[in-house]
Amino acid sequence: MLGPNVRALIFDLSGPFAHYKKIFATTSALTYPLPPKTSLYGLFAAILGLDKTDNAYLNHFSEGNCRVAIQLLNPVVTQRMYINLRPSFGSLRSTENRKPTLMEFLDRPRFRIYFTHQDASLYDQLKERIRNGQSTYTPTLGLANLIASVKYVGEGAIRxxxxxxxxxxxPKSRLETLLPPIVGYSNRLLEAGQYAVEMQPNRDVTVRDGIILDRNGTPIPARVRDLAKVTHAQNSANVVLF
Known part of the structure; x- marks a missing residue:
């Protein structure tokens, strides 16, 4: 549970395409329908300019220090395209074979991110960077050429x-039970399995979970543990910070 007087930084993350490769995909590169939490750590580090040597930035996001909630603002839509992949880096050589590989992309994804951190200084730095539209490194949506738009929404009180x-x-570990659909809504639920939640600097993923989401971004009728209401201006949302 979060302590009293904790606030959440709220921002929107979007772009034309995104790709977050599933760890179990082999012959084709399938994508998770949302950014893994560990990918968000990389996004926060890029905005802040944290040291990337030996993944040192992950020391700022050790388990329990940072919590996020992710809300889908656009429906989950995917496209599959063939991409020519090369076996090596550097200048293209005429003798080098390129392999067309089928890759799946999220089409026009848009997520609302709720961010909290125990380090008040890091939290304030990230808040100021996003509010001022600043970033040390280019923010992306999973791959280097998939540029992300990061838009400041505000700061919300949590209760x-x-x-x-x-x-x-x-997160499936927080779910107690699903309930009948909310009147006026129709849910299309999806589970994203083997979702990375926490990772050490040696890139060992220490926590994985299943993630329940609605493909259309429709509110999910459910009982969950540690549900939080985040209120900003005249708006509020019930979210699971994990």
């Missing part, structure tokens, strides 16, 4: 919620 409507994605 516990007992509602049975969840606006964010739900």
């Amino acid at each position: 516990p919620s007992t509602e049975e409507r969840v606006d964010s994605v739900i």
